[in-house]
Amino acid sequence: MAKMTLQELRKLRDSKKSELDRRDIGSKDSQIIVGMGTCGIAAGAKTVLDAFIEELNARQISNVAVTQSGCMGLCYVEPTVEVISPGMPPVIYGKVDTEVAKRIIRDHILEKKMVSEHVFDRPSVDIIKDGGK
Amino acid sequence: MHLSLCDFLSDITQNSLEAGASLVKVKIRQTLEDIEFCVEDNGKGMREELLKKVTDPFYSDKEKHIKRRVGLGIPFLIQATEVVDGQFSLQSKEGEGTTVTFKFPLNHIDCPPIGDIALTILSLLIYSMQYEVEVTRTYQNKGYVVVRSQLEEVLEDFSSPANLFLLKQYLRSQEAALDDN
Numbered sequence: 001m002a003k004m005t006l007q008e009l010r011k012l013r014d015s016k017k018s019e020l021d022r023r024d025i026g027s028k029d030s031q032i033i034v035g036m037g038t039c040g041i042a043a044g045a046k047t048v049l050d051a052f053i054e055e056l057n058a059r060q061i062s063n064v065a066v067t068q069s070g071c072m073g074l075c076y077v078e079p080t081v082e083v084i085s086p087g088m089p090p091v092i093y094g095k096v097d098t099e100v101a102k103r104i105i106r107d108h109i110l111e112k113k114m115v116s117e118h119v120f121d122r123p124s125v126d127i128i129k130d131g132g133k
Numbered sequence: 134m135h136l137s138l139c140d141f142l143s144d145i146t147q148n149s150l151e152a153g154a155s156l157v158k159v160k161i162r163q164t165l166e167d168i169e170f171c172v173e174d175n176g177k178g179m180r181e182e183l184l185k186k187v188t189d190p191f192y193s194d195k196e197k198h199i200k201r202r203v204g205l206g207i208p209f210l211i212q213a214t215e216v217v218d219g220q221f222s223l224q225s226k227e228g229e230g231t232t233v234t235f236k237f238p239l240n241h242i243d244c245p246p247i248g249d250i251a252l253t254i255l256s257l258l259i260y261s262m263q264y265e266v267e268v269t270r271t272y273q274n275k276g277y278v279v280v281r282s283q284l285e286e287v288l289e290d291f292s293s294p295a296n297l298f299l300l301k302q303y304l305r306s307q308e309a310a311l312d313d314n
Contacts, residue, residue: 002306002310003277003306003307003309003310003313004302004303004306004307006283006284006287009284009287009288009299009300009303010287012299013287013288013289013296013299016295016296016299028292028293031292036143036147036256037147038134038144038147038205038206041135041140041143041144041147042134042135042136042140042144044136046139046140046143046249046252046253046256049252049255049256050252050301052294053294053297053298053301054298056294056298057294057295057297057298061294062293062294062295064294065292065293066259066292066293066294066297067259067260067261067291067292068256068259068260068261070147070150070151
């Protein structure tokens with residue numbers, strides 16, 4: 001792979017942007033937040049993040065925001081992923097791996113069906129969002 | 134705890150962000166013999182007494198998890214470097230920031246795999262807050278620099294899947310170039 005320059009990245013990004021504008025997709029509808037605390041990292045959350053990036057790109061889905069948070073407090077079922085999607089209640093999924101990530105996109109985001117075996121609750125507050133107090 | 138050296142890096146850089154750092158400088162220096170990671174931040178820093186406590190696995194500031202009895206990030210990293218006769222150093226000044234440095238000998242039989250550097254750098258860049266990261270990655274006499282604000286200017290949106298995919302490709306190409314002759 002030839003080393004990409006910033007200009008090349010910019011060109012690729014601009015061409016993707018105009019392509020999407022032509023498809024008339026509005027601002028983001030759904031949000032996927034991957035828990036990237038110590039527990040998440042140790043459990044393989046980076047692979048889960050990668051899975052979302054790959055799958056959303058493969059399906060050419062652009063109206064989903066993918067972000068990271070710190071620990072969500074559900075360390076015993078990491079990797080965890082919070083999904084906020086219109087028409088669905090906000091959900092925190094646990095024990096997420098590459099396959100579950102794909103199911104979340106296919107079932108939860110696209111078909112508005114929860115991946116029930118992986119739903120959990122949230123007890124903690126994410127302190128990374130506030131930049132540590 | 135962590136499978137790869139990159140996971141330790143993710144863990145430590147998170148500490149910097151949790152400490153309120155607005156600038157995190159990461160250096161990844163690799164030779165044929167070893168790999169050294171250095172994370173320098175301008176977060177709230179630690180006083181002398183606290184510096185001694187953070188290496189204790191049973192110490193936690195209880196900010197993140199109120200009832201927690203363990204704070205494992207740094208103790209586990211120290212243990213990992215000790216297992217392979219690596220190096221670890223932690224310096225901090227309250228109100229100024231903290232610098233963590235750790236070095237692993239790559240040819241030691243117990244040295245963990247390095248991991249996915251491109252993906253780790255990507256993960257470091259996409260937290261949804263205002264902060265700056267500069268990553269200087271070198272392998273022997275080659276290397277590259279990644280600056281979050283520069284990439285933000287090019288991509289504008291770090292949460293768009295299309296941009297994340299491009300960013301991943303960009304970072305992968307930087308890593309791949311290190312192997313080219």
